[in-house]
Amino acid sequence: MAARVNGYRRLPGRDASLIHRSELWLGADHLLRVDMQGVTETYRRFYFGDIQAIIVRTTRQWIGEVIATSVVPVPLLALALFSVGELAWLWYVPFGLAVLGLLVVLARGKSCECYLKTAVQMDRLSSLKRLRTARQFIALVKPLIEQAQGTLAAADYQQRLQTLGAPTTAAPPVIASARRPVPARILRHSRGRLHLAVCLLLLGDAVHSAVELVAETETLDTIGLILFFAMLGLCVVTVVRQANTDLPGSLKRLAWIVMVYFIVIVLVGIGYAITWMMTHPGGSISQMSEENDLVMFALTAVSLLCSTALVASGLLMLRRWWQLGRPAPPTLPATEAGA
Amino acid sequence: MATAETSNLPGIVCVECRQPLPAEWFGAAEMRQCPACATAQEVHAFPALVRQLATGASAEAVMTDGEAGCFYHPGKRAAVPCGVCGRFLCALCDVELSGAHYCPVCLETGRKKTRQPTLENQRTRYDRLALVLATVPMLLFWPSLLAAPAAVYVACRYWKSPPGLVVRWRRLSFVLALVLGVAQMIGWGFFFYMLATGD
Numbered sequence: 237m238a239a240r241v242n243g244y245r246r247l248p249g250r251d252a253s254l255i256h257r258s259e260l261w262l263g264a265d266h267l268l269r270v271d272m273q274g275v276t277e278t279y280r281r282f283y284f285g286d287i288q289a290i291i292v293r294t295t296r297q298w299i300g301e302v303i304a305t306s307v308v309p310v311p312l313l314a315l316a317l318f319s320v321g322e323l324a325w326l327w328y329v330p331f332g333l334a335v336l337g338l339l340v341v342l343a344r345g346k347s348c349e350c351y352l353k354t355a356v357q358m359d360r361l362s363s364l365k366r367l368r369t370a371r372q373f374i375a376l377v378k379p380l381i382e383q384a385q386g387t388l389a390a391a392d393y394q395q396r397l398q399t400l401g402a403p404t405t406a407a408p409p410v411i412a413s414a415r416r417p418v419p420a421r422i423l424r425h426s427r428g429r430l431h432l433a434v435c436l437l438l439l440g441d442a443v444h445s446a447v448e449l450v451a452e453t454e455t456l457d458t459i460g461l462i463l464f465f466a467m468l469g470l471c472v473v474t475v476v477r478q479a480n481t482d483l484p485g486s487l488k489r490l491a492w493i494v495m496v497y498f499i500v501i502v503l504v505g506i507g508y509a510i511t512w513m514m515t516h517p518g519g520s521i522s523q524m525s526e527e528n529d530l531v532m533f534a535l536t537a538v539s540l541l542c543s544t545a546l547v548a549s550g551l552l553m554l555r556r557w558w559q560l561g562r563p564a565p566p567t568l569p570a571t572e573a574g575a
Numbered sequence: 576m577a578t579a580e581t582s583n584l585p586g587i588v589c590v591e592c593r594q595p596l597p598a599e600w601f602g603a604a605e606m607r608q609c610p611a612c613a614t615a616q617e618v619h620a621f622p623a624l625v626r627q628l629a630t631g632a633s634a635e636a637v638m639t640d641g642e643a644g645c646f647y648h649p650g651k652r653a654a655v656p657c658g659v660c661g662r663f664l665c666a667l668c669d670v671e672l673s674g675a676h677y678c679p680v681c682l683e684t685g686r687k688k689t690r691q692p693t694l695e696n697q698r699t700r701y702d703r704l705a706l707v708l709a710t711v712p713m714l715l716f717w718p719s720l721l722a723a724p725a726a727v728y729v730a731c732r733y734w735k736s737p738p739g740l741v742v743r744w745r746r747l748s749f750v751l752a753l754v755l756g757v758a759q760m761i762g763w764g765f766f767f768y769m770l771a772t773g774d
Contacts, residue, residue: 241741261741270741275704277739279696288624293590293616294606351590355623358590374604374619385622393601396625397586 244268248372249363258363260373265384267352267377269361280359282352284384289353290377292370296485298347304496305341309334311504311538318531321515330507344368426481428554430474434494435550437467442543445536452525464498471495487553494546501539508535586624589614634665646678657681698740701733702748709755723759726752 244261251258261268267287269280309331316327350364350373364370388396441463448456474491481488508531512524524532587596592612600607601620608615634651637644643653645665653663659681670677673693677685686694705726712722730752738745 241743244741246741259741268740270739272700272739275700275707277698277700279698279740281693286623287621289587289601289621290619291587291590291616292606292619293614349590353587353624378619381621388620388622388625390599390601393586393620393625394598397598400625400627 247376249361249365249369251362251365260361260363262376262380269359269363282354282359284381286354287352287381287385288355290374291351291353291358292364292367292374293349293351294367295347295349296489298341298345300489300492301341301347302338303493305334305338307496307500309338311500311535314534314538315504315508315511315531318534319511319515321511323511323514327511424481426478426483428483428487428557430470430477431483431487431491431550432554434467434470434474434491435547435554437463437470438494438543438547438550441467442540442547445540445543448536449533449540467494468498471498484553484557487550487557490546490550490553494550497542497546504535508532587618587620590616634667659685695740698737700739701729701736702738702742702746702752705729705733705752705756706748709752709759713755713759719759720763723756723763726756727760730756 241261244263247260247262247267249260255274257270257272259270261270263281265284267282267284269282271278271280312327312331312334316324316331319327344366346367347365348367348370350361350370352359352361361373364373441460444456444460444463448460471491471494475495478488478491509524512529586598586601588594589596589609589612591614592609594609594611596609596616596618600618601624604617604619606615606617634645634648634654636650637652643663645651645653645668646662647668648665651665651667654666655669655676656663657678658675659677662678664676664678668678670679670682672682682694708722708726708729712718730749734746734749
């Protein structure tokens, strides 16, 4: 049993950053949400008798975290295995940290958003970010709310909502979220042309990587650089433009994955270049090429594989999306006069 | 089996697409997909959702000469006295809070002077401010010349101020800020002394 402070007991979950913190505390007859911004604490009380519902929604943030943390260790391990020289072991440190990060993400479990509904508001409980924590919270709080309000069967809810009638609850409540209010969303249709352009550029990058494995010229380097910046720019535009479109989540995620992939490539490239310069004193960066360096060869091969896989999956998703076609606009029912 | 019309009564809306969720979800707390946007969500509903909202009491007019009237509305019949100032209040002016009755003026005064902890919705954490002033500038070295005395001032000036509502050790931050602030001030004094004597 956790110790009580001022009659309050800390509930699981915390949303904390450098200057912000959000926690939930359990009082005698209410939940206390404490938001700390800088040196100011804001309190919000939810009385057990007033809580209408707790809604937990799973999010895909967890998948993104798992993908990001599982992609990062692979090139780091490759660098650790292929690096030569006295400082080669240093690559195992970021690799170990990356693996640790992956284990932490896996241990924390699925991500979620938790909302608390009362008659006047729907408030997002930002401290409950993991499904496991949210369920622990519900297991602690639900009996207290039921003690204050009693319980109802599903059929009773239906019956009573019918008797109450729609007008009292017809207007959707405004979600009072500290971070992200959820507005009414009107999605615009998108064919996914930007995503197609990203895929085509990625295909170009894959071809470029394949040619670079067998031939090394300055022209190829220049083309590679232009392709890289064009793709990065296009990815940013795609990620921005795809918001509020009816594109499937998988296509939207693909744009993010491609962008993360580019960032990882840049970071690994910079990291390797620094190591190479340290282990080859007096050497020129222009000497780093696929022909002379095994690590560069391995990195280009990995990049070729990743680009090909992303292009293939992207084109497949686009094909599926185009086959679905644009949803037909709703038609008005035929009136007797019109018919 | 509920029909689509009856099951889509707007009791709770989907947090993603804001379409009404089926009422048959409310009793069974398990993860289900929203029929409109397929977002997986779990709804734990409570009877307050279907409770008829209570209408506010209306004040009755004074009927006879001997009846006490409300302090704020002399024409209305007094229902209860205010628990703080003792003024008679009609049903309209009476604000009941945790079993006690207050008039609007006392309630507002109590909120401002933090006499009513249940009404308090914000506090400035001076203990945290003092600790931040004593620690963060220290990391940047030169700013601590001004921040250390400021930390000591804040700690002394607000020593008796109420801490956060859920703070375990009330004065720990103040004590730490004082110790660190005074130590830095001594350090700076020593530094300037060394500078002046040229040692």
